[in-house]
Amino acid sequence: MARNRVAIVGAGMTKFVRRAQETSKELAWEAASKALESCELTLDDIDAVVIGSAPEAFDGVHMKTEYLSDGCGGWGKPVIRGFVGGGTGVLSVIQGWYHVASGIFDTVLVVAEEKMSACQPHPQGAFITIFDNITERALGPNLLWIFALEMNAYMTRYGLSKRDIALVSVKNKRNAADHPAAMLGDPNITVEDVLNSEVLAWPVQRLDVSPVTDGAVAIVMAAEHVARRITNKPVWVEGIGWNLDTAYWTNRDLSYPTYVEEAARMAYKMAGITEPRKQIHIAEPYDPFDYKELHHLEGLLLFDKGKAAEATALGITQRDGDLPVCPSGGLLGVGNPISAAALMKVAEIFWQLRGEAGARQVPGQPKRGIAQAWGDLMQVGTVVVLGV
Amino acid sequence: MKEFVYNCVSLSEEDFTQGRVLFETWKPVARYAWDAGIAIGRYLRELKNGRLIGVHCPNCGRVLVPPRMFCQDCFVPIDGFVPLQDTGTVVTFSICYIRWDMVRLEHPLIPAVIAIDGASPGMGILHLLGEVKPEDVRIGMRVRAVWKPAEERVGAITDIRYFKPIE
Numbered sequence: 049m050a051r052n053r054v055a056i057v058g059a060g061m062t063k064f065v066r067r068a069q070e071t072s073k074e075l076a077w078e079a080a081s082k083a084l085e086s087c088e089l090t091l092d093d094i095d096a097v098v099i100g101s102a103p104e105a106f107d108g109v110h111m112k113t114e115y116l117s118d119g120c121g122g123w124g125k126p127v128i129r130g131f132v133g134g135g136t137g138v139l140s141v142i143q144g145w146y147h148v149a150s151g152i153f154d155t156v157l158v159v160a161e162e163k164m165s166a167c168q169p170h171p172q173g174a175f176i177t178i179f180d181n182i183t184e185r186a187l188g189p190n191l192l193w194i195f196a197l198e199m200n201a202y203m204t205r206y207g208l209s210k211r212d213i214a215l216v217s218v219k220n221k222r223n224a225a226d227h228p229a230a231m232l233g234d235p236n237i238t239v240e241d242v243l244n245s246e247v248l249a250w251p252v253q254r255l256d257v258s259p260v261t262d263g264a265v266a267i268v269m270a271a272e273h274v275a276r277r278i279t280n281k282p283v284w285v286e287g288i289g290w291n292l293d294t295a296y297w298t299n300r301d302l303s304y305p306t307y308v309e310e311a312a313r314m315a316y317k318m319a320g321i322t323e324p325r326k327q328i329h330i331a332e333p334y335d336p337f338d339y340k341e342l343h344h345l346e347g348l349l350l351f352d353k354g355k356a357a358e359a360t361a362l363g364i365t366q367r368d369g370d371l372p373v374c375p376s377g378g379l380l381g382v383g384n385p386i387s388a389a390a391l392m393k394v395a396e397i398f399w400q401l402r403g404e405a406g407a408r409q410v411p412g413q414p415k416r417g418i419a420q421a422w423g424d425l426m427q428v429g430t431v432v433v434l435g436v
Numbered sequence: 437m438k439e440f441v442y443n444c445v446s447l448s449e450e451d452f453t454q455g456r457v458l459f460e461t462w463k464p465v466a467r468y469a470w471d472a473g474i475a476i477g478r479y480l481r482e483l484k485n486g487r488l489i490g491v492h493c494p495n496c497g498r499v500l501v502p503p504r505m506f507c508q509d510c511f512v513p514i515d516g517f518v519p520l521q522d523t524g525t526v527v528t529f530s531i532c533y534i535r536w537d538m539v540r541l542e543h544p545l546i547p548a549v550i551a552i553d554g555a556s557p558g559m560g561i562l563h564l565l566g567e568v569k570p571e572d573v574r575i576g577m578r579v580r581a582v583w584k585p586a587e588e589r590v591g592a593i594t595d596i597r598y599f600k601p602i603e
Contacts, residue, residue: 059437059440060440060441060442061440061441061442062441062442062443062444063441063442063443063444063446065444065446065447066446066447067446067447067448068444068445068446068447069444069445069446069447069451069457070444070445075444078442078444079442081442082440082441082442083440085440086437086440108462108464168461169537169538170536170537170538172536172537172538173536173537175536176536179562180502181468181470182470182472182476182480182593183476183479183502183561183562183593184562184593186592186593186594187547187562187563187564187593187594188535188536188545189536189547189562190532190534190535190536191536192530192532192534193530193532193547193562196530196532196547197528197529197530197547197548197549198528200528200529200530200575201527201528201549201575204528204575228437228438228441229441247531247533248532248533248534249530249531249532249533249534250530250531250532250533250570251530252530262444263444294508294509296500296502296504296508298502298527298549298559298560298561298562299500299558299559299560300558301558302527302528302549395437399437404437405437406437406438
């Protein structure tokens with residue numbers, strides 16, 4: 049199938065904060081304007097806009113696409129918004145990719161925004177309605193249940209301890225100390241801090257989980273002939289993949305994310321990757337909880353099942369390790385404005401591959417990286433492989 | 437990349453409690469009456485009778501629970517309802533100390549996925565565990581449903597109060 053080669057040519061973001069004074073629309077504009085500025089374009093140069101944002105319930109504003117569109121530069125342009133829960137930020141890049149790869153558009157502005165703080169008394173309330181309305185909601189669930197149940201299944205299957213998993217939180221929060229937009233960077237955090245934090249829903253403790261966050265991220269994507277005029281350092285989208293598992297989540301083996309593997313295989317095939325462990329140099333898997341980074345590294349086929357924790361303990365996933373993982377600081381460190389957090393991961397790979405990540409720059413001039421997000425009812429995997 | 441980070445305004449809790457910023461509040465009224473549907477409708481009716489049921493897929497031969505009108509793997513209609521036992525095995529569990537709004541609970545809830553006896557392997561449902569100390573719960577533990585008395589059952593998943601360990 050003939051398709052145009054697509055590059056990312058610019059990226060920008062807001063700081064990630066617990067509560068921003070800006071409205072959702074204002075945050076979207078801040079990120080979009082920074083992305084355009086980064087590649088010296090104006091909105092006139094943009095053919096179409098892709099918006100990524102998670103549930104309307106956070107904002108209490110229905111038809112959020114329309115509400116956000118002005119801030120995303122969508123006025124008078126073709127606009128689309130896809131939504132797969134936490135997987136949305138990477139899905140928006142996939143949508144941006146096929147907008148350009150299809151030949152319909154030369155330039156696309158992709159904006160992911162999330163303002164969770166408006167939802168009272170706690171944004172967790174917006175998640176109650178993801179549970180089955182008849183057979184589950186009556187039991188009084190909250191969002192942490194599904195993570196806690198999955199984490200316990202994962203730990204038990206592979207005989208992992210809380211300490212094994214806490215190392216991920218420590219690594220990412222330390223990495224985030226070097227990110228200028230980070231909310232929870234902490235160069236001095238220790239495993240003991242994580243293990244001694246408040247128990248929320250065992251095995252999940254306070255520092256195992258990413259925080260409620262407001263923020264926005266934007267990137268500019270362009271067809272090859274345009275990208276080469278915009279920048280001498282285009283970062284190519286080499287592969288994309290996405291996959292959805294059944295919503296009957298209590299019928300699945302929660303210890304392994306098959307849907308992430310399927311999404312990764314789709315992306316690897318497109319990118320011509322046959323040995324991901326050799327050909328992927330840097331990874332930003334989705335880490336809303338510390339165990340999820342491990343879970344996803346295994347789903348991405350970067351480590352054997354149950355072995356990602358051992359690799360973490362050996363330092364392989366540190367910024368100066370063989371496979372730097374979440375050098376940005378991830379959701380655990382930079383923050384987790386749902387869809388924006390996942391697009392932040394794509395932006396991080398973009399900056400890393402261009403050698404522009406500043407204090408976070410991984411050594412060895414990485415040539416290829418992967419970003420992955422996850423969401424819905426523990427059932428969606430979205431993957432993008434970028435290269436230079 | 438530092439220059440491409442927009443320094444948005446970060447607010448503190450005091451900004452709101454002390455009225456330093458203006459804001460607007462709204463309380464939605466969102467009421468729904470959901471039809472339980474063909475398969476879950478029958479499931480709820482049997483729960484009222486004090487029984488758990490599953491469905492049988494004629495193609496893959498699996499017995500699925502919760503019931504569904506079609507097998508999502510084979511995408512064919514199920515060919516009948518199958519009585520299940522009200523016993524099962526804990527597949528995974530959590531000990532939850534907080535409510536949805538992050539208020540701490542005095543007594544933790546123990547949500548669990550329970551694979552129901554009589555259904556195919558791995559067919560679990562979400563429910564709660566009771567009559568067990570949190571520290572005694574184990575994956576693989578055998579449990580039995582504790583039903584509400586017949587006159588209190590209404591045709592809901594809460595007609596089972598919780599599952600308790602089998603002695």
